[in-house]
Structures are given as structure tokens and as C-alpha cells.
Amino acid sequence: MDWILYVIIGILIVLFIVVKKPSSKDVPQNENVTLPYKKRDDFLSASELSFYRTLGTFLESKAIICPKVAVKEIVFIGNGVGKDYMKFFNYIAKKHVDFVLCDARTMQVICAVELDDKSHLREARKQRDVFIDGVFATSQIPLFHIKAQSGYSKEDIKEVLNCFLSEEPTKLDMADEIAIKTETFKEEANAPICPKCSILMVKRKATQGENSGKEFYGCTNYPKCREIKQV
Secondary structure (H helix, E strand, O other), X not given: OHHHXXXXXXXXXXXXXXXXXXXXOOOOOOOOOOOOOOOOOOOOOHHHHHHHHHHHHXXXXXXXXXXXXXXXXXXXXXXXOHHHHHHHHHHHHOOEEEEEEEEOOOOOEEEEEEEEOHHHHOHHHHHHHHHHHHHXXXXXXXXXXXXXXXXXXXXXXXXXXXXXXXXXXXXXXXXXXXXOOEEEEEEOOOOOEOOOOOOEEEEEEEOOOOOOOOEEEEEXXXXXXXXXXXX
């Protein structure tokens, strides 16, 4: 009769899993629930607002300054991690940086900024900073640490300005058309390797714009990676 015991145990395990399984819905099930949310008046701290204004004064319309950006929105996990994908994703899932500067025309990320206040002196925060520095270094995105203060001068932010002002224009105008519409062809054994992702690129053809009909190699991780090479 042992099998009966095993069946009962099996049923109990299944019921336990079903009961404990989180709902696939991440919103309240009761439509009449009173939501407790209020608009924050401190989206940017005084130091962050001062930095934002100073940086905007010198960059004018050359860049878009994005505050409080989630790291997962500006980097992605490359190929080759296999079953460790979620592990690496979870490392960055809840982390953000204070500011991200993007090209005003293409919205390509140029660099990022962290304003370091006293909280960055804590041991746990130091470990977090080392990790984030590594993420940005690996992703080849300059990350600048600037001391948080009540006001900023041009001298205080010169490294950020130099980084942006020395940035080369978008590699190829064709990159803009890739985002609109392209045709994808099969991989070729002699295709070039993507310099960012270290994987074979695939041949594509632009179907709109001035470069319509032209073939080029694009990364298979498009649109997260828009590296292209001329055929």
C-alpha cells in the first residue's frame, strides 16, 4: 500500500505548488481598491537638479540628459551565458545610475554620471560601485563619478563635457534606416564578427531611405546592438 502514500504525497506537493505559485497578474484583482500613490515632489534632489541645470547650460541642444536610468535599459546580456542569463540579469535588474547622456539625434548612449554623496562611503555601496563600474567598462560606456554638492561649475563637469563633445558622429547614416525597415538574409560563413558582441553578423538590405537596396552586415543582436559593416 506504499504506492497510495506516494500518490497522496504527490497530490499534496502539486496542491502546495499551485497554491504558492504567484499570480501571473501583477495588478490588483479588486478593481475597486483605493490606490495609495501620490506624486513625489523630490524626483531630483537639490544636488541632482543643480547638476542637471549646469550640464544642460553647457550642452545646450547637443545632448539629451536622462535622469535616474535603470541599468537594464542601457546594457544587455550578450550571447554565451547560457543558463546563467537570469543570474546576470538579476545583478543589474534593480540598479540605476543618476544620469545618462544621449546623442540628441540618435538617442545613442554617450556616457553616464553618478553623483557620489556620503552614502557611497558605505562598504556595501562601495561594492556596488565597483560592480557598476565593471558593467559600464565592459559595455564600453564611460561612467563618471562626480562628488555631489550644492552647485557645479564648468570645471566640475569638464570630463563629462569632453566625453560628449569629442564623441564621433554616428558611424553610418544607414544605421538610422536599419531601425525603420530592413530585410534579413541567412548567416554567411565568411561574415564579419560584430566588434561589440563577438558573434557573426548577418547580411541585411535597407529597404527605405537614401540607402534603399544597399546591402550591409548587421549584428544578430539587433536592435539591442546596431553595429553595422559595409559589404
